[in-house]
Amino acid sequence: MKVRIEWTYRTPKGLKTSCFTEVMPAGKAIVLAEDMERTGRAKEVSFVDTHDSTWTLKELKAQLKEIETEPHDVKVYFDGGFDLSTRRSGLGCAIYFEQNGKSMRLRKNALVDELQTNNEAEYAALHLAIQELEAMGVHDMPVTFVGDSQVVINQMNDEWPCLEEELSRWADRIDEKLADMGVTPEFVHLSRKENREADRLASQALKGVEVESTTEAKE
Structure with a gap:
């Protein structure tokens, strides 16, 4: 807060x-x-x-x-990658939050087959992060979402039109889920270099390395 x-x-x-x-x-x-x-x-x-x-x-x-005992002061980093040769996507997210007086970090990735483009993978990574927030019990609070996809960030901020039907469906799905959770989102763009943790998680997923952990964040 x-x-x-x-x-x-x-x-x-x-x-x-x-x-x-x-x-x-x-x-x-x-x-x-x-x-x-x-x-x-x-x-x-x-x-x-x-x-x-x-x-x-x-x-x-x-x-x-x-x-104090609930997750709060939440900041989410997300990234998605699409391998054109295998038609598979790697999704990654890192969620930083405060709980019980401690700074915590949740890391999660996933390998999926049903996506068609890199932009879809980016949206799917954001959706994965929101699913993790819901599982954590995050609700009725502001949350900052940070990613290196200008398409996703600008479309979610309503600064760019969402003309592709599939991306529009992802955006609507995300808006509905956030509204259901009572989450007020702030979408922030940063460079891929600055988003290296989420990028690494997405790359690990594409290599078949599964990551799922919640630990105390180190300063």
């Missing part, structure tokens, strides 16, 4: 102004807000989340306590 802090700053002579911070993890925001309040000059402190909902300090602490 990420929020920004908003507060009124007052000087000893009574001058005041409204202030706010950049968006940050809620746990960090609570520590900063408590320190600010100890100065006696920060008044009317509140927190605004990414859905523009406003929280008091007490409410935000209670919310963090409630979601």
Whole structure:
């Protein structure tokens, strides 16, 4: 969960102004807000989340306590590869999240036969990641999805038209699943080099190397 802090700053002579911070993890925001309040000059402190909902300090602490045991602060990397010679596709995803006070990473790949193009493989990798999120119990929260496919990212952001019927079906399937889960997606494009973990998982799948693990993420 990420929020920004908003507060009124007052000087000893009574001058005041409204202030706010950049968006940050809620746990960090609570520590900063408590320190600010100890100065006696920060008044009317509140927190605004990414859905523009406003929280008091007490409410935000209670919310963090409630979601502590559930996966949250979720970021997903996905990639798909298509081997033209074998007509097989490798799908890979790496999911980073917080749970029980720990930073965790789930890795998953799959080898599939029924796809026809590399773009389909990219969509299928995104769908695989969403299936894993559902199995983890992720729901009613924002999730960031990161991939190196400009086609998938721009189409899911409604920046490019989805003219191919098969890709349109994938996009609709993904939109419906995310809506059912209450997930608010953010789709972010990055280079293949920056997406090397998901790319490696997809390549391993094409080589017949199956990967499925959940471990504590190392900094």
